[in-house]
Amino acid sequence: MVFVVTRQKNFYDSGAHSVEIAYGVDNVSPGAMSNFFIEDFAEEDDPREIAEIAIILRKHWARILGIRWFSNWAEGIHPLPFTISGASSIGLYPTVNDGLTAAGLRRWAKEMYEKMPKCEHCGTPTEDEYQDEFGEKYPCCSEYCAEKLFIDPTEV
Numbered sequence: 001m002v003f004v005v006t007r008q009k010n011f012y013d014s015g016a017h018s019v020e021i022a023y024g025v026d027n028v029s030p031g032a033m034s035n036f037f038i039e040d041f042a043e044e045d046d047p048r049e050i051a052e053i054a055i056i057l058r059k060h061w062a063r064i065l066g067i068r069w070f071s072n073w074a075e076g077i078h079p080l081p082f083t084i085s086g087a088s089s090i091g092l093y094p095t096v097n098d099g100l101t102a103a104g105l106r107r108w109a110k111e112m113y114e115k116m117p118k119c120e121h122c123g124t125p126t127e128d129e130y131q132d133e134f135g136e137k138y139p140c141c142s143e144y145c146a147e148k149l150f151i152d153p154t155e156v
């Protein structure tokens with residue numbers, strides 16, 4: 001699975017802004033704004049990497065919007081939250097009220113990463129599996145890692 005980051009003008013939230021991370025292209029909310037920053041529509045397999053990209057994207061966007069970040073923050077207004085789309089199986093779009101701060105987003109990313117199966121050889125998150133000669137399946141990110149993993153060290 002790939003995570004996709006977009007800037008959103010949330011249709012169901014009267015156009016409120018958020019930086020969204022979607023579980024796959026199919027879950028990107030309908031209010032995605034067009035490509036402007038290099039990070040728009042960036043894709044990553046590792047939730048920790050997509051979270052950092054989203055945080056940079058928000059910084060760039062806030063500058064363009066001229067958001068007075070810290071004064072807004074002090075007033076308890078969170079101008080550009082992070083939203084997550086596609087986390088539930090019922091296909092609801094996220095709302096900005098459920099939005100996360102950067103700290104919350106990093107916590108989400110860390111928890112996601114810990115839950116994901118990892119390549120037995122290199123540790124990259126992966127949903128792929130490879131079979132060894134005994135029919136045993138292991139999570140492996142690539143043919144290369146599978147070969148490395150299944151080489152019997154006594155044969156080398």
Ligand SMILES: [Zn+2]
Nearest residue numbers: 119122141145
């Ligand atoms: Zn690997």
